[in-house]
Structures are given as structure tokens and as C-alpha cells.
Amino acid sequence: MNPPGVAGAETRKHGGEPLTVAQPFLIQQQWDAYTGEQHAVWAELVRRRMPQLREHAAEEYLNGFEQIGLREDTIPNLADVNRRLGPRTGWNATPVSGFLPPDAFFEMLGARQFPTTTYIRSREAMEYTPEPDIFHDVFGHVPMHAHPVFADFLQHYGRVSAALMHDKDKLEKMGRLFWFTVEFGVILQKGKVKLYGSGLISSHGEGTHVIEGKPEIRDFNLDQVLEQRFLVSEEQKVLYAVESFDQIYEAAQEAEKRLG
Numbered sequence: 001m002n003p004p005g006v007a008g009a010e011t012r013k014h015g016g017e018p019l020t021v022a023q024p025f026l027i028q029q030q031w032d033a034y035t036g037e038q039h040a041v042w043a044e045l046v047r048r049r050m051p052q053l054r055e056h057a058a059e060e061y062l063n064g065f066e067q068i069g070l071r072e073d074t075i076p077n078l079a080d081v082n083r084r085l086g087p088r089t090g091w092n093a094t095p096v097s098g099f100l101p102p103d104a105f106f107e108m109l110g111a112r113q114f115p116t117t118t119y120i121r122s123r124e125a126m127e128y129t130p131e132p133d134i135f136h137d138v139f140g141h142v143p144m145h146a147h148p149v150f151a152d153f154l155q156h157y158g159r160v161s162a163a164l165m166h167d168k169d170k171l172e173k174m175g176r177l178f179w180f181t182v183e184f185g186v187i188l189q190k191g192k193v194k195l196y197g198s199g200l201i202s203s204h205g206e207g208t209h210v211i212e213g214k215p216e217i218r219d220f221n222l223d224q225v226l227e228q229r230f231l232v233s234e235e236q237k238v239l240y241a242v243e244s245f246d247q248i249y250e251a252a253q254e255a256e257k258r259l260g
């Protein structure tokens, strides 16, 4: 645990500028308002995923889960998460009201603030929720933000994308880079395919689909990724495996050169 104030100081140092476009979407997390039933839904979701993830998730994800203090039994209090995460990489999980328009989303990534919903799915939608929720956003995404290279990659991704807002085609290509890394990324570790993308981490069905060897796993290749179409509504047929997170950091730099 760090002394009070350290996280805030670090966050300002890294995050810098205040948000403008994203400002109307910022909310407070009312942690005390979560019901016992909502905490129980979180606990059930985490307990369902962890046995598979202990074996098949990237070690960086599992380390991040511990480092930011996520727990199996209660919905995370984002203030507590940020007190641990901020001093590590300058990232924050910042509560927002729901889906963000692209300019607001990229602005937040560029400022190392990850837009995080506070709502949790109902028991009737345990496997899939069309709306983003705190399980996908925090359990799925935020542990990777404790990894310094991934942290730098994601901020740079946001800045490059924000600069391409005027060009729909280029933005679509950047969307594919996000999809095949942040959302559905896999990494080769000790000869095995390990999960790190939030869509694979947070969905039992999607994670199992990969572990069972269903999608074609290709070596990560930026040219292919930028052209690779995908369907949000279907299980993935093709995924791209990196060998280290340096590769996605370099990919964001290279995408900036090519598209910027």
C-alpha cells in the first residue's frame, strides 16, 4: 500500500492535461451502492474465469491482477485500484457513464485514463452483455495496464488514433489494431498460446474457443492486422500472436508512421 497522495502525484506527472471532450462522460463510482447480489455476480464471474486463466492467461495479466489488488469476492473500488495502479504506470481506471464516442475514448487513452463503466451485468447475462460493464472493463482490461510496455503502447495508440479522427479509413485500420491486441490479443509464452486480450480474458466462451484451438493463430503482422476484417458478433476465426509486448508497442509506432 502506498501513502495517500502518491497515486495522485504520479497520475498528474504522467497524465498531464485535463480532459475536455471526455469531460461530460465522467461520473463517480458509487461503490457503497452496490448490492450483495451485485457483488455475488462479480464473485461468480471471477471464480468461473480464474481456473482457466491461471493456466492460460499471459503471466503479465496474472501479475497485474495481483498488483492492482483485484479480489474474487467484491466488485473493485476504483479508487483502491488507482492507488495501486497509478504509481506503477500512471494509468487510472476512470469511471464513465457508458459507451464513449471515439474522440472522447482516444482522448482518455492519450491521458492514461481508461474509461471504465461501473454497472455490472445481471445474473441473466452472465456470459454475454452487449453493453460494456465493470467486469469486462476492470477484470478484462485493467490488469494489463500495470505492465509498463503495454501501458506505453495503449497511451500511444490513443494519441495516434486521436490524430486520425478526420480519416474514417485510417481510423478503421487503427480499430483493427485495437481489436487484435487489446481486445483479442494472444502471446506465445514457453511455446504456448496465452491470452491477454480483454475479450478473451473476460468471456468464458471466447477464452475456451481459443484454448480448444479453434481460431487460426498467425504470427503478428501489422500489414495483415490493419487489413483483417472481423465480426464483433461471432467467435473469432483468426488471431495474431505476439512473442513479446514490445511488438505491439512497435506496431503502434509503425502504424503512426504509415497512417499519420
Ligand SMILES: [Fe+2]
Binding pocket: 136, 141, 183, 198, 199
Ligand atoms: Fe474492451
